[in-house]
Amino acid sequence: MTGTVLILGASSAIAHATASAFAAKGYHLVLAGRSPQELQRNAQDLSLRHGVTVTTRHFDALDFGSHQAFYDRILQDQPDLAGMVYAIGLLEDQAVLNKHPELSRKVIDANYTAGALLLSLFANHFESRQSGFLIGISSVAGDRGRQSNYTYGASKGAFSLFLQGLRNRLAGSGVRVITIKPGFVDTAMTWGMPGLFLLASPEQVGRKIAQAPERWADVRYIPCFWRYIMLIIKAIPEFLFKRMKL
């Protein structure tokens, strides 16, 4: 494989595993995020293990004024950009958000607004080149609203819908738009949470994400059995679902 893959939110365990799986295929990488030391550590690890070029870039998704300059810089430095992965995500305790609704804005903006705006910029670039892939990491939490995490779930649901529309727009343009819906994954985001089941490893998820541009599926549940779990969850009638403690 040739070209460079841009990974946004590259300090996350899922993003690191995804970057590693892309590097194993021979892609060069740009790791973008807010934690310079973490990114630098990951970059050294990936270039040593896979012999690819790995650069790092500062990116704060909530600094909306910086998006255009970030985009311009990436295109200037990486004319061989093959694709990008939006792995940025923010989960806050729903009980805290219920008490302080004003904190929800950060969750919505990190999971949805910033992803939609940034992917729109890169979509135009890839569309003009008639090639490339845009991968958005959404979540099974976006498939149905539940009392335990509905602000996070709603922002992921909006992101999934945005990706679906973008895919529809770009169908036939040579650009792939891929939605990733992981179930529970063993990362910093879920650390210490009660009641988690069927926990996947970040490596398992990262491998599947890096395979996605070569496969036909546009929406990938990871692990794949989550597709069937969510089919059942979505089929429960609302009058019953609203009484369930989920």
Ligand SMILES: NC(=O)c1ccc[n+]([C@@H]2O[C@H](COP(=O)([O-])OP(=O)(O)OC[C@H]3O[C@@H](n4cnc5c(N)ncnc54)[C@H](OP(=O)(O)O)[C@@H]3O)[C@@H](O)[C@H]2O)c1
């Ligand atoms: N773990 C799960 O069970 C699970 C399930 C479904 C979907 N997901 C999704 O998978 C993705 C990766 O999550 P993870 O589990 O690996 O958790 P994580 O370690 O908490 O990763 C979240 C990433 O988002 C970054 N981020 C948050 N706000 C940001 C901002 N304003 N600007 C730039 N970066 C920002 C974090 O950067 P910092 O290090 O700077 O905070 C971190 O790199 C997320 O989109 C998450 O929603 C996770």
